[in-house]
Amino acid sequence: MQRPETIKVNVSEPSVTVSLASEKADRSYPIYIDKDLLSNAQLLGSLLGERSVCLVTNDTLSELYLDRVRAVLGADRKVSVVILADGEQYKTLTAYDQVLTAALEERHERSTVFIALGGGVVGDITGFAAATFLRGADFIQMPTTLLAQVDSSVGGKTGINHAMGKNLIGAFHQPIAVVCDTATLETLGDREFSAGVAEVIKYGLIADKDFFRFLIDNAVRLKNRDPEVLAYTIARCCEIKADVVSRDEREGGIRAILNLGHTFGHAIEKEQGFGQWLHGEAVAAGMVMATKISVARGSISSDVLDDLLLFLQCFDLPCEPPSSMTVEVFLSAMQGDKKVQSGRIRYILLSSLGDAAVVGDVSESEIAACL
Incomplete structure (x- = not known):
């Protein structure tokens, strides 16, 4: 793979475009990736026009970025x-x-634009609020974590958790733009950064074997947040997700492959208590379980599993589920997952490196072998 070049933003030329054109409407939207975009008045002005804004963030990020974004939005x-x-x-x-x-x-109106300034939690809540406010308002994703920039901000999945499971209440509601300011990753803690890396390696496993090899070869540079490697990594993840979403917006088919590790991971989050394991940490352990099953079925080489384990260990990500979680606990938790169809739990396994598929025949013994 060629060495990545730093991606430069141009208001008229986004880094990536999510194509969602149909007979009824063109709902395609741009993804901008560059440093200091939170201070780019030209970019935000081009996206908002003169419309009002409902800006949503959290009590941690408000101290870091709220004044900057508020100033760019203007006093008028x-x-x-x-x-x-x-x-x-x-x-x-x-x-x-x-x-x-x-x-x-x-007294905001339907013309108001909601802006989600934060990670995946802020993005999901804000997007769901926009989807249901006066039966639908526009929103912009301004993700500030690696996980949100490479995954949750793209694709239009919005929602909230319920005691019965993760993301069980929500809606598909696409943003009108995604603005990824890579400078925000400089203030991101190591644990949160690593959680995002779990979603990054997922894209290589399910859709691009060359990208997988690039990540394995450049793990140290990525851990050190090398600007070139980081910019390329974010863009490639967004390209892959944009392609999948453009073919299957509402997860009726191929989009389900984006859930590699998530069926097991969501069970871990639920059983451990939301927030105890970060989403990316649970996905990391879930991906290892799915990869082990794929190896046992002969779909991929054990070398892929070895590379994955070394990569995750480099970022101090968990490679095993909690010891307290038995097969019975996993099955009970997964039965309430939103991906269950006709009473059957759906799993994502690897058909080969860079290719994944949805299966419904994973046995209890196969799960037990991963614990």
Whole structure:
């Protein structure tokens, strides 16, 4: 693979485009990737025009970025700010209601643009609020974590958690733009950065074997947050997800492969208590389980598993599920997952390196062998 070049943003030429054209409407949207985009008044002005804004962030990020974004939005624009509590455990109906109540009390209209300034939790809550505010308002994703920049901000999945499981309440609602300011990753803690890396390696496993090899070869540079490697990595993940989403927006088919490791991972998050394991940490352990089953079935070489384990260990990511989780615990938790279809749990396994498929015949013994 060629050495990546730093990606430069141009207001008229996004780094990546999510193509969602249909007979009824063209809902395609741009993804911008570069440093210091939160301060780019030209970019935000081109996306917003003169429309009002409901800006949603959390109490950690508000101290870092709120003043900067508020200044770029301008003093003449109507802007309401909603500051949520920080953490997966707050991805609830209460937080969703907080956003909607603020927007209603401030008398925002359907023309208002919601802006999600934060990680995956802020993005999911804000997107769901926008989807249901006055039966649908536009929103912009401004992801500030690696996981959100490479995955959750793209594709239109929005929602909140329920005591019965993760992301069980929500809607498909595409943003009008995604603005990835890579400078925000400089303030991201190591644990949160590593959690994002789990989603990064997923893309290589399911869709691009050359990208997988690139990540394995450049693990140290990625861990050191090398700007060139980071910019290329974010763009390639967005390209892969944009391609999958453009072919299957509402997860009726191929989009399900993006859930590699997530069926097991969501079970871990639920059973351990939301927020105890970061989403990427649970996905890492889940991907190892899915890869082990794929190796046992003869679909891929054990060398792929070895490379994956070394890569995850480089970022101090868990390679095993919690010891307290038995086969019975996993099956019970996964039975409530939103990916269950006709009563059958759906799993994502690797058909080969760079290719994945949905299967419904994983046995209890196969799961037990991963524990």
